[in-house]
Amino acid sequence: MNNVRNTLRQRAIKAAKKLENTEIIDGIELIYFRIESETYAIEAGVVSEVHKYKEPTPVPFTPAYIQGVFHMRGNFVSLVNLKIFLGIPEQNEKVATLCILFLSDENMEFGVAVDEVIEQKRVSKKEIQTLTAGFDLPRADLILGVMENGVIVLDGKKLLADPTMIVHK
Amino acid sequence: MRFSIGNKIFSAFGLVFGAFIIFGVLMYMKAEEMRETSIERIQLSTLKTQLQKMLILHYSRLNEMDNAIHNKALPSFLAAYDECPFTKWKNTHKFVERSMQAEFDKLDVPHKELHARFEEMVSLLKTKEFEKAREVYQTTINKSFKELVTAYAPLYEDINKEHSELIDERDFLLDEMKTLLLLALVVTLALIVIFYLWLKRSVISPISQITGIAQKISTGDAQQSIVFSAQDEIGDLANAFRKLINYMSELSDVAHKIGEGNLNVNVVKRSENDILGKALDNMLANINAIMFELKHSVLSLNSAASEILATTTQVSASASQTSSAVAQTSSSIEQIKQTAKSSSAKAVQTSESTSKAMEIAKSGTQGLVENMQGLAQIKEKMDLIASNIILLSQQSQQIGEITSTVEDIANQSNMLAVNASIEAVKAGEQGKGFSVVAIELKNLSEQSKQGAKQVQKILADIQKVTGTLVMVAEQGAKAVESGVKQAQNAKTSMDQLNATVQSAANAGKQIAASYEQELAGMDQISGAMSSVKEATMQNLSSIKQVEESAHDLNALSQKLKEVMEHYTIAENQR
Structure with a gap:
C-alpha cells in the first residue's frame, strides 16, 4: 500500500510541473521506438497510427524486407521489416515484435514492425546531428541524423518516397 | 685377307x-x-x-x-x-x-x-x-x-x-x-x-x-692371355681359346662369388649345349632354393629357440616359485593342523552360543513390529502436507496469469497514449491540452506495468518457496517409505536370522565332528606334500639343465643366422 501511495505522490508532482515541451520553439515532434536493443526516432508527422502487432499474410516474389500484407480498414497495407530494409545486423536474442507503426503521406502508406513504441517527444532540431560521410549503414541517406543520447532519427518523408518500397511497379 | x-x-x-x-x-x-x-x-x-x-x-x-x-x-x-x-x-x-x-x-x-x-x-x-x-x-x-x-x-x-x-x-x-x-x-x-x-x-x-696355354688351362690355370692375332686357323684357334679363357674366367668369377656367399649372380649360358653353364646355373638355383629354405628355417629356428629359451626361463622361474610355494604350503598345512585343533574346541563353544542368540533374535522381531506401525502414521501426515503445498502452487500461478493480463492492458494503454499524442500533434495548437492528457495516460500505464512487475516478482519468490516445500515434502514421504521398507526388511532378516541361528547350532555340532576327520586328512596331506617337495626339487634341477640347453640352442641358432646372413640370395627366391 505504501508503494502505491508513493507512486501516486510522484505522479502528482509530475503533473504539477510546467510543460517543458511547449518551451522549445524551433522543435520537431518525434516518436521514439525500439528495435531490439537500439532506439530509433521518426517524425511524428508521418506516423498516422500505432497498432498492436499481428502476423501479416506473406506475399510471394517480394523482397525479403516486405514481410507481407494485412487488411487495415478497407485497405491492403504492406508490412516492412525495418531491420532487413536498413540492413541492421541480426542479434542473437529474439525479442517479440509488439507494435506496428503506420507511416503515411498523400501517396504512400505502409506499416513498420517495431519491438516497442516508447514515447512521443518534442526536441530541438539542433539536437539532431547530421551524419558525417563514411557511416557504415548501407542506407545512410534515409537517416536524418543522430542525437546525443545515441538515438538514430529516421527521415520519414524519404522513407515514404523511397522507390524500393514500391514493389509491384 | x-x-x-x-x-x-x-x-x-x-x-x-x-x-x-x-x-x-x-x-x-x-x-x-x-x-x-x-x-x-x-x-x-x-x-x-x-x-x-x-x-x-x-x-x-x-x-x-x-x-x-x-x-x-x-x-x-x-x-x-x-x-x-x-x-x-x-x-x-x-x-x-x-x-x-x-x-x-x-x-x-x-x-x-x-x-x-x-x-x-x-x-x-x-x-x-x-x-x-x-x-x-x-x-x-x-x-x-x-x-x-x-x-x-x-x-x-x-x-x-x-x-x-x-x-x-x-x-x-x-x-x-x-x-x-x-x-x-x-x-x-x-x-x-x-x-x-x-x-x-x-x-x-x-x-x-x-x-702351352691349353696345358696350363688343363691344370686349371685360366689366367692366360694370348697376345698374337692371325687371319688363319691358328687365329681362329687363338680366338676359340680366348673365348674359352673368357668363359672359364666368367664361370670362375660366378663360382668365386658363390663361394663368397653372394648367391645373387646371373649365369649367362653360352649356348644350348653349355653343360658347365647349365650345371652352374642349376647348382646356383638349387643352392639358392636350399639357402632360401635354410634361411627361413634358421629364422624360424631362431625364433623357436628364443621362444624355447623364454619358455624355459619362465618354467624355471615357475618351478622355483612352485618349490617355494610347496615349502610354504607344507608349513601352512602344519599351521592349519594346529588351527584345526583349536577350531575343534571352538566349534563346541559356538554351538552353545548359538542357542543364546536364538532367544535374543526373537525379542528383536517383536520390537520391529511396533516400529513399523509408528512409521505408517507419519506417512499419512506427510501426504496431507504435500497435497496442500501443491494447491498453493497452483493458486500462485493463477495470480501470475492475472498480472500478465494487467501488463498487457498497460502496454495497450501505452500504445493508446502514443496514438493520442500523435493525434494531438496532428491537431496542432488545439491538441496541446490533449497531448498533456495523453502523456498522463502514458505515465499511468507505465506505473501499472511496474506494479504488475512487482507482483510478478513476489509471485516468483512464492513459487520458489513452494517449490522447495514440495521437494521437502516429497523427500519426507520418501524417507518414511524407505523407513517402512527397511523395517520390513529388518523383520524378514530377523526371521532369517532365527532360522540361520537354528541351523548354525546344528552345523556347529557337525563341524566339531568334521574337524576330527580333517585332522586325520591333514596328516596324510602333510606326508604327500613332503614327497611333492622332493619331486619339485628334482624338477627344478632338470629345468635348470633344460634352460642351459636352451641357452646353447639359442646361441647356436644365432650363430647359424649370422652365417646365413653372409649369403645373399637371388632376387627371385625372396
Missing part, C-alpha cells in the same frame, strides 16, 4: 714344285741338246768309218791289181765305178748336212779316175798285155790313188775337227747340266728352309704357345 694354313702349305709346295719344273725343263732341254750332239757324233763316226773303209778297199784292190799283174792273171773284183760299194753307199746315204754332201762329192772325181784306171788295167790284162799293164800301173794308178788320198785327207780332217768340236760341246753341256743340278739343289734347299722358317713362325710357334 685370309691365308689359311692349307693355303700356306699348298703355296709352299707349289713354289718348290714350280722350281722343280723349271729346273727339270731346263735339264730336259740340255739332255735333248746332248742327244742331238751324240747323234751327230755317231753320224760323223759312221762317215769316218766309211771313208777309211773306202780307202782300205781301194788300197786292197790296188794290191790285188799288183798281184794280178805279177801273176799274169785277171783280178777277182769288178773294176767298174758303179759296182764299187762306196759309190753304192754314197748314193743310198742321206747326209744330214749339205756341206758334208758337198765334201763327199769332191771325192767323186778322183774316185772315178781311179776306177777308170782299174778298168783300163783289167782290159789290158784281158788282152794279156802285161808289160803295158805294169807300165800303166806304175805310172797312172799310183798317181790316181794318191789324188784320191789327197782328196780324202781334208775331208777326214774336217770330220775329225767336227767330231772334236762335238765332244767339246758335249763336255760343255755336261758341265752346264752339273751346274744346273747343283743350282736346283741349292734353290730347292733354300726354298725348303725358307718355307720351314715361315711355317714355323706362322704355324708351329703359335700352336706350341696355344698348346
Whole structure:
C-alpha cells in the first residue's frame, strides 16, 4: 500500500510541473521506438497510427524486407521489416515484435514492425546531428541524423518516397 | 685377307714344285741338246768309218791289181765305178748336212779316175798285155790313188775337227747340266728352309704357345692371355681359346662369388649345349632354393629357440616359485593342523552360543513390529502436507496469469497514449491540452506495468518457496517409505536370522565332528606334500639343465643366422 501511495505522490508532482515541451520553439515532434536493443526516432508527422502487432499474410516474389500484407480498414497495407530494409545486423536474442507503426503521406502508406513504441517527444532540431560521410549503414541517406543520447532519427518523408518500397511497379 | 694354313702349305709346295719344273725343263732341254750332239757324233763316226773303209778297199784292190799283174792273171773284183760299194753307199746315204754332201762329192772325181784306171788295167790284162799293164800301173794308178788320198785327207780332217768340236760341246753341256743340278739343289734347299722358317713362325710357334696355354688351362690355370692375332686357323684357334679363357674366367668369377656367399649372380649360358653353364646355373638355383629354405628355417629356428629359451626361463622361474610355494604350503598345512585343533574346541563353544542368540533374535522381531506401525502414521501426515503445498502452487500461478493480463492492458494503454499524442500533434495548437492528457495516460500505464512487475516478482519468490516445500515434502514421504521398507526388511532378516541361528547350532555340532576327520586328512596331506617337495626339487634341477640347453640352442641358432646372413640370395627366391 505504501508503494502505491508513493507512486501516486510522484505522479502528482509530475503533473504539477510546467510543460517543458511547449518551451522549445524551433522543435520537431518525434516518436521514439525500439528495435531490439537500439532506439530509433521518426517524425511524428508521418506516423498516422500505432497498432498492436499481428502476423501479416506473406506475399510471394517480394523482397525479403516486405514481410507481407494485412487488411487495415478497407485497405491492403504492406508490412516492412525495418531491420532487413536498413540492413541492421541480426542479434542473437529474439525479442517479440509488439507494435506496428503506420507511416503515411498523400501517396504512400505502409506499416513498420517495431519491438516497442516508447514515447512521443518534442526536441530541438539542433539536437539532431547530421551524419558525417563514411557511416557504415548501407542506407545512410534515409537517416536524418543522430542525437546525443545515441538515438538514430529516421527521415520519414524519404522513407515514404523511397522507390524500393514500391514493389509491384 | 685370309691365308689359311692349307693355303700356306699348298703355296709352299707349289713354289718348290714350280722350281722343280723349271729346273727339270731346263735339264730336259740340255739332255735333248746332248742327244742331238751324240747323234751327230755317231753320224760323223759312221762317215769316218766309211771313208777309211773306202780307202782300205781301194788300197786292197790296188794290191790285188799288183798281184794280178805279177801273176799274169785277171783280178777277182769288178773294176767298174758303179759296182764299187762306196759309190753304192754314197748314193743310198742321206747326209744330214749339205756341206758334208758337198765334201763327199769332191771325192767323186778322183774316185772315178781311179776306177777308170782299174778298168783300163783289167782290159789290158784281158788282152794279156802285161808289160803295158805294169807300165800303166806304175805310172797312172799310183798317181790316181794318191789324188784320191789327197782328196780324202781334208775331208777326214774336217770330220775329225767336227767330231772334236762335238765332244767339246758335249763336255760343255755336261758341265752346264752339273751346274744346273747343283743350282736346283741349292734353290730347292733354300726354298725348303725358307718355307720351314715361315711355317714355323706362322704355324708351329703359335700352336706350341696355344698348346702351352691349353696345358696350363688343363691344370686349371685360366689366367692366360694370348697376345698374337692371325687371319688363319691358328687365329681362329687363338680366338676359340680366348673365348674359352673368357668363359672359364666368367664361370670362375660366378663360382668365386658363390663361394663368397653372394648367391645373387646371373649365369649367362653360352649356348644350348653349355653343360658347365647349365650345371652352374642349376647348382646356383638349387643352392639358392636350399639357402632360401635354410634361411627361413634358421629364422624360424631362431625364433623357436628364443621362444624355447623364454619358455624355459619362465618354467624355471615357475618351478622355483612352485618349490617355494610347496615349502610354504607344507608349513601352512602344519599351521592349519594346529588351527584345526583349536577350531575343534571352538566349534563346541559356538554351538552353545548359538542357542543364546536364538532367544535374543526373537525379542528383536517383536520390537520391529511396533516400529513399523509408528512409521505408517507419519506417512499419512506427510501426504496431507504435500497435497496442500501443491494447491498453493497452483493458486500462485493463477495470480501470475492475472498480472500478465494487467501488463498487457498497460502496454495497450501505452500504445493508446502514443496514438493520442500523435493525434494531438496532428491537431496542432488545439491538441496541446490533449497531448498533456495523453502523456498522463502514458505515465499511468507505465506505473501499472511496474506494479504488475512487482507482483510478478513476489509471485516468483512464492513459487520458489513452494517449490522447495514440495521437494521437502516429497523427500519426507520418501524417507518414511524407505523407513517402512527397511523395517520390513529388518523383520524378514530377523526371521532369517532365527532360522540361520537354528541351523548354525546344528552345523556347529557337525563341524566339531568334521574337524576330527580333517585332522586325520591333514596328516596324510602333510606326508604327500613332503614327497611333492622332493619331486619339485628334482624338477627344478632338470629345468635348470633344460634352460642351459636352451641357452646353447639359442646361441647356436644365432650363430647359424649370422652365417646365413653372409649369403645373399637371388632376387627371385625372396
